[in-house]
Amino acid sequence: MSEIPADLSYTREHEWVRTEADGSVVVGISDHAQAQLGELVYVELPEVGRVVEAGAALAVVESTKAASDVYAPVSGSVVAVNEALNAGPELVNGSPYGDGWLVRLKPSAPATGLLDAAAYTQLVADESH
Amino acid sequence: MREPLIFEQSRAGRGALLQAPTPVPPSPDLPASLLRSDVPPLPEVSELQVVRHFTRLSQQNFSIDTHFYPLGSCTMKYNPRACNRLAMLPGFLARHPLEPEAHAQGVLECLFELQEWLKAVTGMAGVSLTPMAGAQGEFAGVAMIDAYHRARGDHARRQIIVPDAAHGTNPATATMCGLDVVEIPTNAEGDVDLDALRAAVGPATAGIMLTNPSTLGVFERRITEIAAIVHEAGGLLYYDGANMNAILGQVLPGAMGFDVVHINLHKTFSTPHGGGGPGAGIVAVNQRLEPFLPVPMVGQRDGRYAWLTERERPQSIGRLSAFMGNTGILLRAWVYMRLLGAEGMRRVSAYAVLNANYLLARLRDAGFTVAYPGRRASHEFIISLKDVARDTGVTAMDFAKALLDRGVHAPTTYFPLLVPECLLIEPTETEAQDDLDRFVEALVEIRALARRDAAEVKRAPRTTPVGRLDDVRAAKQLDVTWQSRRAPAA
Amino acid sequence: MPFIPHTDREVAAMLATIGAGSLDELFDEIPPALRxxxxxxVPAGLNEAGVxxxxxxxxARNVPATCFLGAGAYDHHIPAVVWELATRGExxxxxxxxxxxxxxxxxxLIYEYQSMMAGLTGLDVSNASLYDGATAFAEACLMAVRASRRPGARRILVPRYLSPxxxxxxxxxxKGQGLELTDLPVRDGRTDTAALESVATDGVAAVVVMQPNFLGSLEPADALTDWAQARGALVIGACxxxxxxxxxxxxxxxTRGADIACGEGQPLGIPLASGGPYFGFLACRSALVRQMPGRIVGGxxxxxxxxxxxxxxxxxxxxxxxxxxxxxxxxNQGLMVTAxxxxxxLLGPVGLRRVxxxxxANTRELAATLSRCPGVTVPFRPFFHEAVVQLPVPVAPVLARLAAGGILGGYDLSADFPELGHALLVCATEQRTPEEIAAYGTALAAALDAPAMAAAG
Known part of the structure; x- marks a missing residue:
């Protein structure tokens, strides 16, 4: 079973979202998502300063068998990206909720439609049938 | 034993200079600023070294000429040597593509006849031979559908419907043409879900892309209904001819209701795969799409064969190649069709289907799980190794590698994506019963070994020049040129 | 049966295993109306000797001729080894x-090919090839648009003398993806660097430099590259x-080098063969590798x-x-890349340079020979192995007359580039002998001298 921390929010596209004290939002992919992809070989990150709409492609995570878009869970601007992934994309596999974070956004509008941990657990269970 | 890179065999000052013209003095016309100042990193080797090196490399390949190659959806049948020999007659090779038509009547006659024969085997009104691969044939087909709607002023048709079992090229092609993809599901029997299709079509539908028999190895039985649904909604039907070997001379795509067809000559008409090309993905269309065919085509004028270009065909979607597609491949297909004739073509599909159904029966009797057990196989079929994988941990990929050690090229694995742990098996008509039986024995033996010693299967292949390769390393530490190995920091 | 090994006995046994009564029964899922x-x-089959x-x-009906025609496909010597090995069954x-x-x-083999093409183009990586030069060019444009740092940039600046x-x-x-090609200004058969100031570069993803260009002329590649990159565009070299x-x-x-290179691979051991199969090459800097289409082999x-x-x-x-x-x-075009x-x-760096x-040298000789004909000029230099020859009369009838005498005299430029007048593009590869070049000179003089020609002029 994959790990689904209770204190995070999730999207239907298997991303996790954490709102920080300063109001910024950190985005990554879930443990389930990294396991499905297999070992990552490349992560394409956006430029800092880029403005994105909720639902737009934000980053690409690539393994040898798949390349998946990561979508912006909220509208906003990119304030930081995880530069460590350029040299070590496998950080996402080893620590999807920690050192393997992808992007930090400054939201321009509140997030809508996010799932809590229980709802996401159900989603993962439903999809594996 | 590892064959060294050709660069590792190079020694400065060596060469095969018999192959080069005599040196000439430097030209006064070329200023130094335009000239190359370094020596390009090409090898300096003797002619014999070249011959040995590439001969040894060839011996590290599996090929149809050396191994049974039941690679599903690829139609790896025997490539007759006569096709190659006759297409490479000097009178065909030494032909500049822009020479006058009067000089090229021999080659034009072959191309004209090939167009006519391909109309007959597709049941269509027009053919263009220029697409250089299946993907280009697909592009031509979808671009023609788009051009047809636009020519009628119907600019709302921006959607292409693709079943979820389709090959990845179909959606990629629609994107290249600037159209949006709408995916529809397949039902448990392997047919298109008609309710989902009815819900998907409408005024935005440009067309649907279908393979029949489908990538699941079964014939789409309700094709006539599908055609009616799409046509009534104002869309057109595109036939991906990837699986034409199953119906050649039995069913015409035109009669099934398709408006445009592409055929991979490198599958059905036995032109070589060449380690990944060149192919030829000719397109055939019915009357309503005929004006849009890509150029050049070959026609007749004043009793002679002539090129038809944008001048004669102003509504054409244009050109897909610099000259006339892969002409040499077209000549090989001409030879193959002429050797077979109409009866020979019907036998192709009959025996391809016989071989597939025989293998399917033997594997089912041996206890393997057939993906669509209630269905007749087309020229190929799917088995799922899900149960073996669950019980032993030995996957479809492990079976594929273990087959290599038993002298058989692996079937297609993990495609179509709908069936877990699948092998898509296409024996083709040119294999004898003995070879099919040996393949069954190999699979049975691997399954027995999996149950006894799964780790041993996972060590396969052991008889090939290398074992399983580290794909992650290949993608992360990119090593795509010899130069980068010598100067990794550069 | 051609290429089908089954004996009657085997067919019967196989049908019995399947549980079918006949070959025909294997098609029983196909609606009968479609069968x-x-x-x-389609003619009846014929044996190998007959075919x-x-x-x-x-x-034999294809007429042999001495080839002074290039325009994107070139008549080079192909060593015997090349196709002896490439057509090995493996x-x-x-x-x-x-x-x-x-x-x-x-x-x-593909890894070695990639190394050679990256080395020849002076770039970091090459793919395993594309269909031909023209499709490689189109893919290079698409790739540049994807890689462009300008969001929404869909315009490509191309030389006027890009291959038609x-x-x-x-x-x-x-067309389907909304890309647009715009011509750069020209002067004397090449891109005019002095006129670049007036070229708008907003929305431009890339600038194409074709070296040599379609007329055989050598472009100011250094200046064009610096100009384009200073304006934030990528540079595609078509070579x-x-x-x-x-x-x-x-x-x-x-200063920094082009970003992408592409071109037609046919000159590298591929027969002319009425236009194909050939192959296209595509190379780029390593930073762009993930935008590159086609197959790539890695160690x-x-x-x-x-x-x-x-x-x-x-x-x-x-x-x-x-x-x-x-x-x-x-x-890719695997077999062509093998060749x-x-x-x-075989050629190596020394041999290829000699070619x-x-x-x-042969094209210079040809240009000199032809320009000795009355009224014939060679307007643009320097060139590589093709040159524009301007005639005093329309080109088409001259070419027809030459062809009747067994000479493919070149490519008529007047349809694609009417501003060049009665212009002909000629080429002399290493295959052409001094005698053949001299014979072309004689034949052209005769063709121009003919009364019909004089009237047309």
């Missing part, structure tokens, strides 16, 4: 090397591969640490990425 394929017009007779007769009848362990021959074939194919392939042994390669143009190791080769970066490709793939292309790699191994120099 009708008359194959009208060989037909093909030999048709090959190369000829293998599939795409998806099963790497069973395809090390093809994979290593590249332009037509690009139009057909790029002749033979010329790369002699001329400065794209990777060395200007790696197996479980025991032995070096080997495999297809890599496949996640970019259509079978995985579907609608978001870099291109719909599945194949080209053998060709380049380039001999082509250039």
């Amino acid at each position: 009708n394929a008359p194959l009208t017009g 060989a007779r037909i093909m030999q007769a048709r090959a 190369f000829y009848s293998a599939y795409t090397p998806y099963q790497a362990e069973a395809s090390q021959g093809t994979l290593q 074939a590249y332009r037509r194919v690009a139009r057909a392939l790029l 002749n591969p033979t010329a790369l042994a002699l001329l400065k390669p794209p990777g060395q143009w200007g 790696t190791v197996d479980g025991e640490g032995r070096p080997g080769f495999t297809l890599t970066l496949q996640a970019r490709e259509q079978h995985i990425r579907r609608t978001k793939a870099t291109s719909n292309i599945c194949t 080209a790699t053998i060709y380049l191994s 380039a120099e001999a082509c250039h």
Whole structure:
């Protein structure tokens, strides 16, 4: 079973979202998502300063068998990206909720439609049938 | 034993200079600023070294000429040597593509006849031979559908419907043409879900892309209904001819209701795969799409064969190649069709289907799980190794590698994506019963070994020049040129 | 039966195993109304000797001629070794090397090819080839648009003397994605660097430099590259591969070098063969590799640490990425690349440079010979191995007269570039002898001298 921390929010596209004290939002992919992809070989990150709409492609995570878009869970601007992934994309596999974070956004509008941990657990269970 | 890179065999000052013209003095016309100042990193080797090196490399390949190659959806049948020999007659090779038509009547006659024969085997009104691969044939087909709607002023048709079992090229092609993809599901029997299709079509539908028999190895039985649904909604039907070997001379795509067809000559008409090309993905269309065919085509004028270009065909979607597609491949297909004739073509599909159904029966009797057990196989079929994988941990990929050690090229694995742990098996008509039986024995033996010693299967292949390769390393530490190995920091 | 090994006894046994009464019964899922394929017009089968007779007769009907025609396809010597080896069954009848362990021959060969093309173009990486030069050019434009740092940039600036074939194919392939080609200003047969100031570069993803350009003229590649990159555009170099042994390669143009290079691979050991199969090459800097379409082979190791080769970066490709793939292309031109790699191994750096120099020298000789005909001029220099020849009369009837005498006199430029007047593009590769060049001079003088010609002029 994959790990689904209770204190995070999730999207239907298997991303996790954490709102920080300063109001910024950190985005990554879930443990389930990294396991499905297999070992990552490349992560394409956006430029800092880029403005994105909720639902737009934000980053690409690539393994040898798949390349998946990561979508912006909220509208906003990119304030930081995880530069460590350029040299070590496998950080996402080893620590999807920690050192393997992808992007930090400054939201321009509140997030809508996010799932809590229980709802996401159900989603993962439903999809594996 | 590892064959060294050709660069590792190079020694400065060596060469095969018999192959080069005599040196000439430097030209006064070329200023130094335009000239190359370094020596390009090409090898300096003797002619014999070249011959040995590439001969040894060839011996590290599996090929149809050396191994049974039941690679599903690829139609790896025997490539007759006569096709190659006759297409490479000097009178065909030494032909500049822009020479006058009067000089090229021999080659034009072959191309004209090939167009006519391909109309007959597709049941269509027009053919263009220029697409250089299946993907280009697909592009031509979808671009023609788009051009047809636009020519009628119907600019709302921006959607292409693709079943979820389709090959990845179909959606990629629609994107290249600037159209949006709408995916529809397949039902448990392997047919298109008609309710989902009815819900998907409408005024935005440009067309649907279908393979029949489908990538699941079964014939789409309700094709006539599908055609009616799409046509009534104002869309057109595109036939991906990837699986034409199953119906050649039995069913015409035109009669099934398709408006445009592409055929991979490198599958059905036995032109070589060449380690990944060149192919030829000719397109055939019915009357309503005929004006849009890509150029050049070959026609007749004043009793002679002539090129038809944008001048004669102003509504054409244009050109897909610099000259006339892969002409040499077209000549090989001409030879193959002429050797077979109409009866020979019907036998192709009959025996391809016989071989597939025989293998399917033997594997089912041996206890393997057939993906669509209630269905007749087309020229190929799917088995799922899900149960073996669950019980032993030995996957479809492990079976594929273990087959290599038993002298058989692996079937297609993990495609179509709908069936877990699948092998898509296409024996083709040119294999004898003995070879099919040996393949069954190999699979049975691997399954027995999996149950006894799964780790041993996972060590396969052991008889090939290398074992399983580290794909992650290949993608992360990119090593795509010899130069980068010598100067990794550069 | 042709290519079908089954005996009657085997067919009966196989049908019994299946549980079917006849071959026909195997098609019982096909609706009966559809089971009708008359194959009208397809002849009956013929044995190999019979088909060989037909093909030999048709090959003989194709008229031989001395070739001074280039315009994108070139008559070079092809060493005997090239196709003797390339048509070995292990190369000829293998599939795409998806099963790497069973395809090390093809994979290593492509790795060597990539190394050679990256080296020739002066760039970091090459793919495993595309269909032909024109499709490689179109793919280079698409790639530049994806890689461009300008959001929404969909315009490509191209030389006026871009190959017309590249332009037509690009139009057909790029239309669906809204790309637009705009011509750069010209003067004296090449791009006019003095006029670049007036060129708008907003919305431009890339600038194309064709070296030599379609007229054979050598472009100011350094200045164009610096100008384009200073304005935030990528630079695509479209090149002749033979010329790369002699001329400065794209990777060395200007201060930073071009970003992408593409071109027609036919000169590297591929027969003219009425236009194909050829192959296209595509190379780029390593930073752009993930935007590159087509197959790429990479080195790696197996479980025991032995070096080997495999297809890599496949996640970019259509079978995985579907609608978001870099291109719909599945194949490369594997067999053609096999021939080209053998060709380049035989020629080596010295041999290929000699071919380039001999082509250039022969074309200079040809230009000098033809310009001795009355009223004939050679307006643009320097050139590589093609040159524009301006005639005092329309080109088409002159070419027809030359062709009747067994000479392919060149490419009539008047339809594509009417501003050049009665202009003919000629080429003399290393294959042309001094006698053939002299004979062309004599034949042209005679053709121009003919009364009909004089009237037309």
